[in-house]
Amino acid sequence: MKRSISIQTLQRLPIYLNFLKELSQNKRMNISAKCIADNLRLGEIQVRKDLAAVSSGGKPKVGYVTEDLIKDIEINLGHNNLHDAVLVGAGKLGKALLSYDGFKGYGLNIVAAFDVCGDVLGSNDSGKQILAIDKMKDLCERMKVRIGIITVPADSAQKVCDMLVESGILAIWNFAPTHLSAPENILIKSENMASSLALLSMHLIKNIDSKKGEMDNEE
Amino acid sequence: MKRSISIQTLQRLPIYLNFLKELSQNKRMNISAKCIADNLRLGEIQVRKDLAAVSSGGKPKVGYVTEDLIKDIEINLGHNNLHDAVLVGAGKLGKALLSYDGFKGYGLNIVAAFDVCGDVLGSNDSGKQILAIDKMKDLCERMKVRIGIITVPADSAQKVCDMLVESGILAIWNFAPTHLSAPENILIKSENMASSLALLSMHLIKNIDSKKGEMDNEE
DNA sequence: GGTATATCGATATGCATTTATCGATATACC
DNA sequence: GGTATATCGATAAATGCATATCGATATACC
Structure with missing residues (x-):
C-alpha cells in the first residue's frame, strides 16, 4: 500500500517536512491538514491525501501529531539513511x-x-x-x-x-x-x-500584457 | 489560441531550444518531430504537440525549419526581451x-x-x-x-x-x-x-530494495 | 504525371493527479 | 451524558496531460 506514493506527492513531502519542523520548534503538538494547507497555499484535500500516503492517520478535531508526522515523512523520504x-x-x-x-x-x-x-x-x-x-x-x-x-x-x-x-x-x-x-x-x-526561468518569464509577460491593456476583464 | 501553452510544455521548450541550437550550429536546415523525440528521449507525439503550441507548423516529409522553430520558441519564452x-x-x-x-x-x-x-x-x-x-x-x-x-x-x-x-x-x-x-x-x-533529492533517494531505495530481494518479478 | 512514403495535424482514448462530496468519528461544551 | 462541530478518510467527479489512431499532404521516385 505504502509503495504507491505518486511523484507529485513525493515532491511535496519535503515542503511539509520543512513546515512541520518549524512548528515543532514552536512546540506545536498537533496540526490539522487545513492548517498546513492554508500556510503552504495548497489545497486542503491534497494535503490530506498526501499525508494519508505516508502517515498512520490523524484524529478528528485535533489533526495529526506533529512529531509523528515528521518521523513518517522522514522515513518515506529516506532521510534516515544517508x-x-x-x-x-x-x-x-x-x-x-x-x-x-x-x-x-x-x-x-x-x-x-x-x-x-x-x-x-x-x-x-x-x-x-x-x-x-x-x-x-x-x-x-x-x-x-x-x-x-x-x-x-x-x-x-x-x-x-x-x-x-x-x-x-x-x-x-x-x-x-x-x-x-x-x-x-x-x-x-x-x-x-x-x-524555471521560462515560467517566471511567462508570468511577467502575461502580467505586463494585462497591465498594458487594462481592460480588467481580459480573457 | 497561442495563449494556452501548458506548464509542462512550457518547461520543455527550453530543452527543445537547446537541442535546436546545437543542430543549427551543425547547419541542419530541417528537423522532424520524430528526430527531436528520439534524441531527447521524448514521445514523438508529445514533441509534435508541444511544437504545435508555438510554431506555425512543419511540412510533411521534411519536418520543421530549424531556424524558424528556434525563433518561435524564443518568442514564446520571451528571450527576445531581457x-x-x-x-x-x-x-x-x-x-x-x-x-x-x-x-x-x-x-x-x-x-x-x-x-x-x-x-x-x-x-x-x-x-x-x-x-x-x-x-x-x-x-x-x-x-x-x-x-x-x-x-x-x-x-x-x-x-x-x-x-x-x-x-x-x-x-x-x-x-x-x-x-x-x-x-x-x-x-x-x-x-x-x-x-529533487527526494526523487533521487526514492529511486535508489527502490532499486537497492529490488536488488536485495532479487525476485525478478517483484511487484 | 502518378504513386509511395514520410511526416504532419486533429480527434479520441486512457492515465494520473487534483478537486469535490459525503459520511464517520473524536473532542468540546452544555 | 447528549449534542454540536471540527476534522478525518473514502469514494466520486473533473481536470490536465500523455499516448494512440487516423486521415491529409507535401516531397521523392518511377
Whole structure:
C-alpha cells in the first residue's frame, strides 16, 4: 500500500517536512491538514491525501501529531539513511554545492568532487577533496557511491554522464543546461534553470500584457 | 489560441531550444518531430504537440525549419526581451549565480545583488555590484525590476520575500529551502533541491530494495 | 504525371493527479 | 451524558496531460 506514493506527492513531502519542523520548534503538538494547507497555499484535500500516503492517520478535531508526522515523512523520504554522492565539475556552481552543508539534512552526503582542470584540484574550502576525474570510477566502486551530481558545462555533460554510468552510478542530478541520455534504469533529474526561468518569464509577460491593456476583464 | 501553452510544455521548450541550437550550429536546415523525440528521449507525439503550441507548423516529409522553430520558441519564452532581476543573498550560491553568465541566453539579466553583511559589499568578481539591502527598494523602483532571486538562508527568506514584494517585484525565484507566502499576483518559483533529492533517494531505495530481494518479478 | 512514403495535424482514448462530496468519528461544551 | 462541530478518510467527479489512431499532404521516385 505504502509503495504507491505518486511523484507529485513525493515532491511535496519535503515542503511539509520543512513546515512541520518549524512548528515543532514552536512546540506545536498537533496540526490539522487545513492548517498546513492554508500556510503552504495548497489545497486542503491534497494535503490530506498526501499525508494519508505516508502517515498512520490523524484524529478528528485535533489533526495529526506533529512529531509523528515528521518521523513518517522522514522515513518515506529516506532521510534516515544517508546516500553518498560524487560531484563532477568544480566550477562556481559545483563549489557552491560542495560548500552547502544543508544536504545532509536531506539525506545526501557528497564524498568528493572531480574535475579535469588541474588548478582546482586539492582540498576545497568546504573541506571536501577535489580529485582528478580519472580517479572517479575507482572511488565510486570502492565506496559504492550511487548518486552523481553534474555541474560541468553543457558540452561536456553527456561525456560525464556516460562516465558516471560506467562508474556504477544509479541516479544523476544534472545541473548542466542540456538533456542527457542514459540507460533506462538510471534516473536523471535535471535541475533545469532555463525551464524555471521560462515560467517566471511567462508570468511577467502575461502580467505586463494585462497591465498594458487594462481592460480588467481580459480573457 | 497561442495563449494556452501548458506548464509542462512550457518547461520543455527550453530543452527543445537547446537541442535546436546545437543542430543549427551543425547547419541542419530541417528537423522532424520524430528526430527531436528520439534524441531527447521524448514521445514523438508529445514533441509534435508541444511544437504545435508555438510554431506555425512543419511540412510533411521534411519536418520543421530549424531556424524558424528556434525563433518561435524564443518568442514564446520571451528571450527576445531581457528581463532585469535583482538577487538577494550574496553567499556561496548567490555568488555562483551572479557569476554565471549563461542567464542572458535565457532572457534574464541580473542587474545587482543585495546583502545585509557588510563584508561582501562592493563589486563582485562577476563585475556585478553587491549593495546594502536598504538600497534595494529604491533601485528596483527606479529600474523597474520585476524579478527577484532569493539565495538567503531559510530563516530570513520570508522577510526578503516581503521586501521584494514591497519593491514592486512580480516574480520570485526562490533558492531558500523553505516555503514562501506572497500575494496572489506574485509568482513564486521555488527551486526545491529537497524535492529533487527526494526523487533521487526514492529511486535508489527502490532499486537497492529490488536488488536485495532479487525476485525478478517483484511487484 | 502518378504513386509511395514520410511526416504532419486533429480527434479520441486512457492515465494520473487534483478537486469535490459525503459520511464517520473524536473532542468540546452544555 | 447528549449534542454540536471540527476534522478525518473514502469514494466520486473533473481536470490536465500523455499516448494512440487516423486521415491529409507535401516531397521523392518511377
